[in-house]
Amino acid sequence: MKKPLSYILIIVSLIQACQNNKPTLQQPVVKTRDSIASKKTAKIYSYPKEQFQIIKDTIDKNDTFGAILNRHNLPFPKIYQITQKIKDTFDVKRIKVGRPYVLLTRKDSLDSLPRPKVFIYEQDPVHYTVIDFQDSIRVHYKSKKISKRKKTAVVSIEKSLYQDIADKNLSPKLAMELSNIYAWTVDFFHLNKGDSFKVIYDDIYIDDSIYIGIGTIHAALFNYGGKKFYAFRYPEDSLQTAYDYFDEEGRTLRKQFLKAPLKFGRITSRYSMHRYLKLYGRIKPHLGTDFAAPTGTPIMATANGVVIKKGYTSGNGNYIKIKHNATYSTQYLHMSKFAKGIHVGSVVKQGEIIGYVGATGHATGPHVCYRFWKNGKQVDALKEKMPPAKPIDSTRLEQYLKDIRPVKERLDRLQNTPLP
Numbered sequence: 156m157k158k159p160l161s162y163i164l165i166i167v168s169l170i171q172a173c174q175n176n177k178p179t180l181q182q183p184v185v186k187t188r189d190s191i192a193s194k195k196t197a198k199i200y201s202y203p204k205e206q207f208q209i210i211k212d213t214i215d216k217n218d219t220f221g222a223i224l225n226r227h228n229l230p231f232p233k234i235y236q237i238t239q240k241i242k243d244t245f246d247v248k249r250i251k252v253g254r255p256y257v258l259l260t261r262k263d264s265l266d267s268l269p270r271p272k273v274f275i276y277e278q279d280p281v282h283y284t285v286i287d288f289q290d291s292i293r294v295h296y297k298s299k300k301i302s303k304r305k306k307t308a309v310v311s312i313e314k315s316l317y318q319d320i321a322d323k324n325l326s327p328k329l330a331m332e333l334s335n336i337y338a339w340t341v342d343f344f345h346l347n348k349g350d351s352f353k354v355i356y357d358d359i360y361i362d363d364s365i366y367i368g369i370g371t372i373h374a375a376l377f378n379y380g381g382k383k384f385y386a387f388r389y390p391e392d393s394l395q396t397a398y399d400y401f402d403e404e405g406r407t408l409r410k411q412f413l414k415a416p417l418k419f420g421r422i423t424s425r426y427s428m429h430r431y432l433k434l435y436g437r438i439k440p441h442l443g444t445d446f447a448a449p450t451g452t453p454i455m456a457t458a459n460g461v462v463i464k465k466g467y468t469s470g471n472g473n474y475i476k477i478k479h480n481a482t483y484s485t486q487y488l489h490m491s492k493f494a495k496g497i498h499v500g501s502v503v504k505q506g507e508i509i510g511y512v513g514a515t516g517h518a519t520g521p522h523v524c525y526r527f528w529k530n531g532k533q534v535d536a537l538k539e540k541m542p543p544a545k546p547i548d549s550t551r552l553e554q555y556l557k558d559i560r561p562v563k564e565r566l567d568r569l570q571n572t573p574l575p
């Protein structure tokens with residue numbers, strides 16, 4: 156029953172080919188100078204536009220593959236034949252409401268009613284499926300031509316990050332990508348007027364014309380709380396299988412916490428839920444790690460962050476609390492004094508001195524009690540598993556510094572441009 160139909164189709168298309176005396180898709184085209192010149196004929200999904208009637212639509216709520224084709228005059232036996240033939244490569248039930256599709260009908264068709272010969276379904280803006288039933292039934296998975304254009308942007312925070320980005324006609328995805336890169340460095344919820352960033356990134360286009368969004372961020376410089384934070388995208392290892400962002404010295408931006416807030420010192424008391432605290436004469440959990448060191452020893456921020464508390468309580472003595480990202484904060488107790496210029500709101504870099512060891516508050520001797528907060532709860536800093544964050548390997552550091560130099564210079568030179 157079904158075979159004769161396809162024979163008829165072949166015969167019909169052969170007749171068409173003879174009658175119209177012009178090349179069909181099946182016939183090889185001899186390339187002459189003229190045909191090369193006219194080769195730039197408009198195409199739709201690599202089919203020559205001039206040969207087809209084009210019907211563009213989107214999948215409707217009650218649409219099925221069969222219903223769409225039948226609505227366009229394809230008889231059900233033919234539809235059945237198609238769905239059976241393609242069922243292992245394309246499940247017609249996968250078509251989703253709202254996705255665009257295209258039907259191509261041959262202009263030179265001898266059918267009494269125009270019948271589609273090609274069904275093209277766009278599963279996403281880049282990838283599409285071609286179901287071609289001009290003669291034999293075939294499924295092709297294809298993707299549109301993607302092109303990248305390198306762009307730069309300079310944004311100063313005036314109103315809010317998203318508003319300032321929108322005012323410059325930049326993609327909001329830029330803010331999202333930057334907030335990922337700088338998750339351990341910049342608190343995107345508390346940017347201030349005067350903060351700014353520069354970025355070198357790719358804009359992605361389909362078929363050289365349709366903008367679909369931003370691609371890779373190659374490098375960025377964030378001016379945050381008066382400090383500069385560079386980010387350069389670079390392969391994590393010589394295999395170049397994975398990329399990460401590193402600063403101007405090759406340190407990863409996904410910060411590992413320093414093991415201790417002191418360069419020198421020794422752990423005198425670990426985090427414990429059952430420590431006998433002499434001072435109180437009863438069991439009281441110790442929710443920090445004590446590092447003993449002489450009074451005046453510098454205390455360092457264990458990761459980049461923002462100072463959210465600075466003060467004195469009878470228990471903590473002089474203390475500072477730093478927020479590192481949405482998950483982690485750290486606290487440093489019993490300081491003899493604070494470092495100059497450190498205030499609530501100060502942006503601090505990993506390793507930056509925030510205060511000095513002392514014995515203020517409840518302390519039996521000079522030490523820093525280091526407290527580690529995760530999602531609002533105090534946890535054991537020494538047991539906390541951190542995401543791996545390796546710096547550029549020492550054997551590759553020289554090459555890294557050489558490679559980023561021109562990019563860094565470009566970032567430094569980038570100027571804020573007036574609004575369009």
Ligand SMILES: [Zn+2]
Nearest residue numbers: 443444445524
């Ligand atoms: Zn302690």
